[in-house]
Amino acid sequence: MCGIIGIVLQERGLLSKPLGRVIRECLKNLEYRGYDSVGFAILSDDGLIIRKSKGKIDEVVLKLSFDEFDGTCGIGHTRWATHGRPSDVNAHPHTDCEGRIAVVHNGIIENYLVIRELLIGRGHEFKSETDTEVVAHLIEDYKRLGFKPYEAFKKAVSLLKGSYALSVIDLDEPGKIFFARNTSPLVIGLGSNVKFVSSDIPAFLDYSRNVIVLQDDEVGYISKDSVIIEKLVDKNYEFDSKLPKTELVDHSLRIRYIDWTPEMAKKGGYPHFMLKEIHEQPQAVANTITSISNELEDIVKLISKADRVLIVGSGTSYHASLIGSLLFNEMANIKAHAIISSEMRWFVNSVDDEDVVIAVSQSGETIDTLLAAREVRRRGALTIALTNVIDSALARESHLSIYTRAGPEIGVAATKTFTSQVVTLTYIAIKLAERLQTIPEGRLSDLKSEFRELPSIMSAVVSVSEPKARTLSSLISMRQSMYYLGRGLGLPTSMEGALKLKEVAYIHAEAYPAGESKHGPIALVDEEFPVAFTILGDEADLILSNVEEMRARGAWTLAVMPKGFDKIYKYFNYVFELRRLPHELAPAAYIVPYQLIAYYSAVARGYDPDKPRNLAKTVTVV
C-alpha cells in the first residue's frame, strides 16, 4: 500500500503556506498507508523540482526541507515497500529520461517488464527497479511520436495491466495533474481555490470537503479551472499509435460533501482500527505466507545448524517468540529459548558464535530488542530480524531479515502483526522439521496442507467468535480481574490474550501455566472470578483437573477449545468452540477470540481501544 497526492492551486500562496508544506501535511495524513520512503515533485519557475528519500515522513521532510518549496502544482508520495527495498532511488516520484515528467503511483503494474524491455529497446534509460518508472518513459515515448502530453498519458494508461492509481505532472503542460485509476483507490477533492487528487480522502480534508470518488478505468486531469474525467472504453493493450477511445464523464452528480473527521475516514467500515486489523488478519497472514515461502531456505539452513537458538522480543512479540521456541523444540528438537528483550543482558555471558538469535519486533525500532540484538551480535551470534517494517533499524543491524507482510498497523494493541509473526515462526519450525526429518513424512504433509488453510480458518474463527465475544464482553467488562490458563502452546496464547485485555480494557489479567495455578494464584479465586482456559488439543485431559480446581472455588469458567470435546463442554460456563487444528498451528487461530473479547470489553467500558492510556505503538525508550 502507498499513498499519493496531487495539488493544483489557483495561484501561488493561496493557502498562506508554501506548496511543499501543504504536500507534506497531506502525506502526513496518508502515513497510515505507508511510511518507509517519501517524495514530491513541484512545478516551479525554475522547472521541475524533485526531492525524495527513504525514511519516515517527519525525518525526510527535515532532511529535504519540503517546507521551503513553493509553486502552484505538485505531487507527492509515501511508500510502503512490499517488493524491493526502500531506497532513495526506488522512492517516488519517478521521471522520464529528460526529467520533464514526474509520476507517483500506488499499485502494481503487472506487465511492466514487457514495457520496460520494449522501452529500453527504444533507447530509454531506467534509473530504478520499480514498475512505476515505465509510466514516465511510456508517456515520454508517445510524446516523441507526436502525441500531446495528455494524449500521451491516456495512451500510456491504456497499455497498463494491473492495479494503479496514478498522478502525473508534465513540464510541457504546466498547471495540470493527470490522473488514472484502476483497482487502487483514488479520489478528487474540490476546494474553493485548490484541487486535489489523492489515494484517500483524509489527505486533503483540512482544505476541501467536496469529493469525487473515481471509478476503475477513469482517467483525466485537474487544472486550476477545471476537472476533466473520462472513461477508457476499450483497452486493447496494443502498442500502436491510435488514441484510446474514451467517453467524457459528467461528474457533477458525483460530488459528495464529507463532514467527518480525517480520523474516521481512514477506518473504512469499522468503528476502530483495532477491529479493522483483527478482521484483516486472514489477509495479513495470507500475504505473509505467500512472501516467506520463497525467502527462507538459507535462514532455515543456518538455524538448523545452530547450537542454540534464542528468540528475543518485547510484549506481544515476546509471546510470538515463546510460541516459536516451543515449536522449534517440539517439532525440530532444536534447543530454543524465548527471552524478553529487556532481560537479555543477564543472559549474554553464555552467548557465542554458535548461537543464532532471532529478534522479533513489529516496528523493528523497539529499543530493548535493538539493544539485545546489538549485544549478541557483538558476541558473535548470528542475528536474524523478524519485523513488519522493511529496512527498519533492527533489519539493518541484523545479519539477516525476515519480513511479515501484515501492512501498517495503527492500533496500539498488536493483532495482525502478532498472528503474522506466529505463522512466520511456525513456518520456520515446519521447514526445520522437514530439513532435519524430525517429523514423519505423512504428518508433515498434513501440517503443511493445514498451514496453507490458516487464512481461511482464521476468517471463519473471526465470524464465529465475534458475536460471542460481544455478548461476553458485557460480563467481563464488569470484572476487575481475570485469569488465563493454558499448557504448552496454550500458555503463550493465554499470555497474549491476557495482555490484550490489560492493554485496551484496563482489566487486570494474568496468564499462568494451568498446572502451576494451584501453587499460588488460586488463592485469589472466589465466587464469579473469571478464568479462561486455552485448550488446543490433547492437553485437554490434563487441564480438566485445573478446571475442576477453579470451579470448586466458584470461578466462572470460559474455554477456547476445539470442537469435538463434548465430554468436557459441561465444565465451562461459556465456550468458544473452534475448528480442530494440529496443535502446532492452533495459536494463530485460537488467539482471535481473546483479541475480540479484549476489544469488545474496552468498547463496553467506554474506552478507545486504539489509543490505550500510557502506551505507545513503538517503544523507543529503555
Add this chain to the structure above:
Amino acid sequence: MKRAIVLVGGMGSGVKAISGGAPKALLKVAGKSVIERIIENLLVCGLREVVLVSDQPTLFEDVTVKYGDVIDVQVVKQVGSGIRDAILSARDMVSSASLLIYGDTLVPHEAYRMVINAYITYGRPVILVVPEEDVKLYGAVLIGEGNRVSDFIEKPSTDIDGAYAYGGVAVFDKELVETLEESSNVDEGIRKYVSRKALKAAIWSGWWVDIGFPWDILKANYYVLNELDGIKISSKASIASTAVVKGPLIIEDEVVVDHYTVLEGPLFIGRGSEISPYTLISKYSSLEELTYIDTYSEVFWSSIQPKVVVGSNSHIYLTVIGSEAVIEGNVVTAADLRKDLILRAVSSKSITLSKALLNIIKSSSSIGSKTRVRAGTIMRMNMSSH
C-alpha cells in the same frame, strides 16, 4: 450522499398492542419517536433529503412539519408489503446511491457515518452488520474475505454459526435496487447481486436496538438515557422544594414534580407530566408527555408512552405501557423481579447488556395502548395486559 430512504411501513406485530396499531417508528424513546431520532442522526451526518416509505403516510405529517425547515422530508406511499416492496416503492428516488434505513432500528449516528464512509472508501454498496448471537430475531448476514457479503437471509429460521445480524442501515445503489426488482424477495435479490458484484459489510461494535418487541423499547431507553449528561430542567417546570433530584435527567416544560418525590436518573419526564407526592421514579425510566403518576407509586426502568395514568400506590417495574392506558391503584408489575440483581447489573453503565439481564428484560411486562388495568392487579414476569 445526500438522500436517505427510511422504511417506516408496517406496524410490527410484536409491538402492535403497545402502539395501538400505529407504525412502530412513532413509538417514543425518551421524548423522541424512533423516526425523529433517525432523522436527527441523518442531520448530524449531513444528509439533506429523506424519503419515508409508509403504508400510512398521513401519520407522518407531524414529523414532516417538525423537520421541514432543516431537511427535505417526503413521504411515499408503500405499494405492497415486505421489505422488497417497500424499497421498490421508493425506487425512483434511488437515482444515485442512497442511505437505506429500517425505521425500527436505533443506533448512534456514528454507525450511519461509518456506513457512508465505508461506501466512499470501497466505492461499493455497504450494509451495516452487528455481531449478535440470536440472528434469527433479525436478518442474518454471512461475510467472507475482505468483508464481502456472501449471503443474506432476511428471516432465518435458526441461528447460523458465524452469521452477523443485519443492522438495518445500508447504502444501496441503483444497480442493487434493480437487482431487487428482478427478484421475488430481498434474499434472492442480494444473493443474485453478490454473485456478480461486491457488497461490503461494515461491522458495528457499539449499541444497537431493533424494535421488534416491547422489551426492545426498554433496551433503547437504557442506551439512550445512558448517553445523557447533566440535569436539564425546563424553566417552565415546577419542582417542589422537598423533591430529591439526582441526575442525569431531562424534565420538559410544564412538568410538575410534587413534594417528597425522589427522581433518580438517568431518566426522562416529558412535557406536561405530573408526578404526585411520595413517588419514586428511578433509573432508565422514560415518562413521555402528559403522564400522570399518583401518590406513593414507584417506576423503575419502564417506558410510559404518552397520556398514561398510573394510580396511587402502584409499582411499575420493567414495564412498557402503551399510550392512553389507565393503571388503577395498587397495581404491581414484575412482582417477582429480583430488583437487586438488576441494579447490580446496570450499575456498570456497560454499553452491552449482559445476556442474563437481557433474559430478564425479555420476560418483562407490557400493557397495551388504551388498556385499563384494574385496581389491585398483581402482574408477574412474562405477563401482559392488553
